[in-house]
Amino acid sequence: MFDYEILRVIWWVLLGVLLIGFALTDGFDLGVAALLPFVARTDIERRQTINAIGPTWEGNQVWFILGGGAIFAAWPFVYAVSFSGFYLAMFLVLAALILRPVGFKYRSKRPDPAWRARWDWALFVGGLVPALVFGVAVGNVLLGAPFRLDSDMRSFYEGTLLGLFTPFSLVTGLLSVAMLVLHGAGWLSLKTDGAVRERAQAYGKVAAVLAIVLFAVGGAFVAKGGIGYRLVGAVDPLGPSNPHMATTVAVAGAWLDNFAAHPWMWLAPVLGFAGPVIAFLGISARKDALVFTGSSIANVGIISTVGLAMFPFILPSSIDAKSSLLVWNASSSAGTLFTMVICTVIFLPIVLAYTAWAYKVMFGRVTPAQIQAGADFY
Amino acid sequence: MTSMAVVELSRLQFALTALYHFLFVPLTLGLSFMLVIMESVYVLTDKPIWRVVTRFWAKLFGINFVLGVATGLTMEFEFGTNWAYYSHYVGDIFGAPLAIEGLMAFFLEATFVGMMVFGWDRMSKRGHLFTTLMVAVGTNFSALWILIANGWMQHPVGAVFNPQTMRMEVNDFAAVLFNPVAQAKFVHTVSAGYVMASLFVVGISSFYLLKGRHVELARRSFTVAAAFGLAASLSVVVLGDESGYTLGDNQKMKLAAIEAEYHTEPAPAGITVFGFPQYEGRTTTYAVKVPYVLGLISTRSLTKPVEGIYELVADAHARIVHGLVAYDAVEKLKVNPGDMAARAAFEGSKQDLGYALLLKRLVADPRQATPAQIDRAAWFTVPNVPALFWMFRIMAAIGFATIAFFATAFVMSTRHQFDARWFLKLSLWMMPLPWIAAELGWAVAEIGRQPWSVDGVLPTFLAASSLTVPQLWATILGFTALYGTMAVIEVRLMLSAIAHGPEPIEWGSAAAPLATPIDAGFAPVPAE
Numbered sequence: 001m002f003d004y005e006i007l008r009v010i011w012w013v014l015l016g017v018l019l020i021g022f023a024l025t026d027g028f029d030l031g032v033a034a035l036l037p038f039v040a041r042t043d044i045e046r047r048q049t050i051n052a053i054g055p056t057w058e059g060n061q062v063w064f065i066l067g068g069g070a071i072f073a074a075w076p077f078v079y080a081v082s083f084s085g086f087y088l089a090m091f092l093v094l095a096a097l098i099l100r101p102v103g104f105k106y107r108s109k110r111p112d113p114a115w116r117a118r119w120d121w122a123l124f125v126g127g128l129v130p131a132l133v134f135g136v137a138v139g140n141v142l143l144g145a146p147f148r149l150d151s152d153m154r155s156f157y158e159g160t161l162l163g164l165f166t167p168f169s170l171v172t173g174l175l176s177v178a179m180l181v182l183h184g185a186g187w188l189s190l191k192t193d194g195a196v197r198e199r200a201q202a203y204g205k206v207a208a209v210l211a212i213v214l215f216a217v218g219g220a221f222v223a224k225g226g227i228g229y230r231l232v233g234a235v236d237p238l239g240p241s242n243p244h245m246a247t248t249v250a251v252a253g254a255w256l257d258n259f260a261a262h263p264w265m266w267l268a269p270v271l272g273f274a275g276p277v278i279a280f281l282g283i284s285a286r287k288d289a290l291v292f293t294g295s296s297i298a299n300v301g302i303i304s305t306v307g308l309a310m311f312p313f314i315l316p317s318s319i320d321a322k323s324s325l326l327v328w329n330a331s332s333s334a335g336t337l338f339t340m341v342i343c344t345v346i347f348l349p350i351v352l353a354y355t356a357w358a359y360k361v362m363f364g365r366v367t368p369a370q371i372q373a374g375a376d377f378y
Numbered sequence: 379m380t381s382m383a384v385v386e387l388s389r390l391q392f393a394l395t396a397l398y399h400f401l402f403v404p405l406t407l408g409l410s411f412m413l414v415i416m417e418s419v420y421v422l423t424d425k426p427i428w429r430v431v432t433r434f435w436a437k438l439f440g441i442n443f444v445l446g447v448a449t450g451l452t453m454e455f456e457f458g459t460n461w462a463y464y465s466h467y468v469g470d471i472f473g474a475p476l477a478i479e480g481l482m483a484f485f486l487e488a489t490f491v492g493m494m495v496f497g498w499d500r501m502s503k504r505g506h507l508f509t510t511l512m513v514a515v516g517t518n519f520s521a522l523w524i525l526i527a528n529g530w531m532q533h534p535v536g537a538v539f540n541p542q543t544m545r546m547e548v549n550d551f552a553a554v555l556f557n558p559v560a561q562a563k564f565v566h567t568v569s570a571g572y573v574m575a576s577l578f579v580v581g582i583s584s585f586y587l588l589k590g591r592h593v594e595l596a597r598r599s600f601t602v603a604a605a606f607g608l609a610a611s612l613s614v615v616v617l618g619d620e621s622g623y624t625l626g627d628n629q630k631m632k633l634a635a636i637e638a639e640y641h642t643e644p645a646p647a648g649i650t651v652f653g654f655p656q657y658e659g660r661t662t663t664y665a666v667k668v669p670y671v672l673g674l675i676s677t678r679s680l681t682k683p684v685e686g687i688y689e690l691v692a693d694a695h696a697r698i699v700h701g702l703v704a705y706d707a708v709e710k711l712k713v714n715p716g717d718m719a720a721r722a723a724f725e726g727s728k729q730d731l732g733y734a735l736l737l738k739r740l741v742a743d744p745r746q747a748t749p750a751q752i753d754r755a756a757w758f759t760v761p762n763v764p765a766l767f768w769m770f771r772i773m774a775a776i777g778f779a780t781i782a783f784f785a786t787a788f789v790m791s792t793r794h795q796f797d798a799r800w801f802l803k804l805s806l807w808m809m810p811l812p813w814i815a816a817e818l819g820w821a822v823a824e825i826g827r828q829p830w831s832v833d834g835v836l837p838t839f840l841a842a843s844s845l846t847v848p849q850l851w852a853t854i855l856g857f858t859a860l861y862g863t864m865a866v867i868e869v870r871l872m873l874s875a876i877a878h879g880p881e882p883i884e885w886g887s888a889a890a891p892l893a894t895p896i897d898a899g900f901a902p903v904p905a906e
Contacts, residue, residue: 074473362496
């Protein structure tokens with residue numbers, strides 16, 4: 001029914017859907033956690049902030065877990081090379097993400113202010129660190145990672161943890177933080193009232209401006225900073241998943257090739273700029289729904305820009321012309337991709353339906369008065 | 379090749395994180411269904427006490443659930459971070475169940491658990507019961523997919539090596555899905571979770587009964603858990619037998635090691651109840667045997683022999699020699715994919731390729747191996763016999779003890795006899811046993827599979843990532859510190875939640891006293 005090429009493109013699109021799904025849902029949880037110490041000053045305000053994401057963060061986090069599982073199933077080379085290569089960075093993300101659920105659930109179990117202050121820190125770290133490291137990782141994917149595959153397809157990584165932090169990857173890291181903080185502010189605009197909402201919107205304005213500036217700086221790096229990769233010769237999109245069969249070369253500015261060839265792709269970066277502008281205007285006009293819409297558009301636009309710029313690259317190697325991972329050479333077998341498409345077609349709509357129902361059940365603003373009255377809150 | 383220090387440290391880290399994760403998961407599996415039972419009684423009878431009962435156990439469930447979820451994050455990514463070559467080599471098969479688990483199970487449990495905790499006042503009674511049921515279904519589905527993945531490592535069916543991509547690829551997804559080892563493991567594991575949760579509930583209820591506190595809650599909880607626990611403990615042992623059966627078919631070496639059966643036991647094979655297996659001398663001394671039983675369990679007959687370790691090592695030796703043909707063919711195909719002779723040689727020997735890889739521990743190119751090295755490699759296929767022998771026996775003894783325990787508890791609860799202090803005290807002492815059995819069960823399954831990461835396909839020492847020793851120490855120490863801290867906090871919160879009991883006022887909010895208690899409107903529970 002589908003040939004191997006189409007299956008691979010479908011899974012490339014689904015990879016994007018998962019990343020965007022993660023940013024749209026868990027992204028605001030990360031942003032809210034990173035904003036926690038700044039938008040909420042009293043204990044009641046902190047609980048108000050935490051409970052704005054309380055009933056739904058757990059489901060949102062599954063986008064991250066599913067992302068891991070789907071990359072494993074559909075792009076095993078990418079799963080193996082990137083997670084073992086970015087080993088210590090992955091540990092930092094995991095440790096931070098582990099702190100988060102524990103922080104949500106345990107913080108309010110004791111009245112002791114010192115106990116609660118410690119968990120507030122844990123939640124702040126659990127929001128900020130993943131947001132930063134994800135952005136840094138995307139920067140490094142654009143730069144190419146220092147790995148090579150031997151003839152057994154064993155991956156050897158020749159970089160270090162500190163080597164991940166370059167000027168460009170810091171720009172992408174901070175862009176990720178700005179984008180998710182803006183999204184968090186958008187969520188708090190919808191879900192809280194009073195002082196927390198006011199402060200969230202003030203930080204949201206700053207985040208919107210930073211997102212625009214950093215996205216522009218990142219774009220300038222991509223255009224003029226000597227970044228980019230290109231295929232040498234042809235690759236068979238129906239060929240076996242063996243990275244040695246393609247040859248790639250670093251070419252400055254090559255990440256703009258796709259936009260030159262397919263002008264419709266400019267829509268993605270346009271949305272990346274339009275989103276923060278809309279969110280900013282939404283804050284100024286005091287239209288809460290517009291703020292969240294704007295921050296969501298920013299997520300979609302910025303993540304799509306990266307994906308479209310790199311196609312068909314998924315993870316280029318910076319040290320070996322015969323190791324880069326492409327849509328055409330790093331996937332699972334056609335049989336596995338097909339099986340997983342069927343599973344996704346069946347289950348993803350069900351997931352989206354009950355997730356929507358959960359949001360509907362939990363709809364409405366969280367106020368300090370509710371927190372003081374209700375026993376089921378964190 | 380990756381150094382053995384890196385391999386051993388990677389194994390240590392995986393064992394630490396998996397065993398830790400598995401402290402919380404079985405309790406989640408069982409307690410979620412027990413909540414469904416309790417809440418169903420509430421919905422059917424409309425008696426407020428059952429709402430109090432459900433909410434009390436749901437609070438303990440929540441404290442436990444969060445650590446299961448948090449430590450599960452590590453598991454989902456650890457294959458990639460620490461077992462990169464494994465991930466490449468079998469990702470085509472192994473990744474799919476993990477992804478489906480996320481899609482089908484994690485979303486379900488994680489989305490509905492939020493509503494289960496926060497939705498008491500936002501839904502009808504039946505609506506809330508539905509959310510509780512979805513949490514239970516989600517957690518148990520999650521176990522199903524994980525055990526399909528693990529079952530494939532124990533008994534790799536439906537996949538074949540592809541020399542063009544240098545990895546295993548699926549050729550029969552249905553075989554992976556309906557793998558008999560996975561089915562047996564699933565039933566055995568979730569039943570073990572139900573036993574653990576039942577003992578947890580019986581133990582805490584007994585504590586209340588001993589102290590004369592929250593007696594109404596304790597009696598009802600005791601009754602539910604005694605019945606649930608009796609069914610579950612029978613299932614865990616009977617279906618442990620079922621895993622023994624498939625073990626005999628597919629994993630003879632694991633069975634021989636568990637039984638410390640160095641030489642083939644002629645039919646009908648007896649089971650070794652007790653003895654002292656000697657690892658170095660390769661014999662078992664002071665063995666006490668019960669005739670017929672092992673043959674019945676593992677071959678379901680009185681006429682088939684149960685193979686011993688020496689004979690299985692001889693089989694492995696032959697497979698290594700045969701596997702070298704496949705290895706040589708793969709190396710030739712790497713250079714010239716069009717080599718038809720190599721292709722034909724590979725097709726005839728591919729099922730033994732994994733055995734040739736065992737030699738890589740001794741020699742870089744297995745084709746250069748000496749006969750002595752092939753001998754040694756054949757003996758690598760024997761796992762740690764004394765460890766398996768003892769761990770299995772302790773686990774099985776605990777299994778039988780829980781059946782006796784729950785049978786007694788069930789009789790007592792049907793007679794409304796909740797004042798036998800000796801039994802209530804015994805319940806407290808029994809509480810840690812299911813955890814010990816569950817952790818041992820994991821260890822038997824995983825140590826018993828050594829030296830393989832995937833049985834007969836990929837040796838563990840090849841499966842690890844190309845990391846360095848300092849990187850591994852950094853994460854092992856990091857996880858130990860993080861997990862250790864969380865364990866201390868978790869136990870303290872559990873204990874204080876138990877000490878606090880099911881009173882209707884949220885005890886954690888003492889700093890901000892609540893305007894309305896949770897259960898306002900309900901009559902106080904009698905006898906409390």
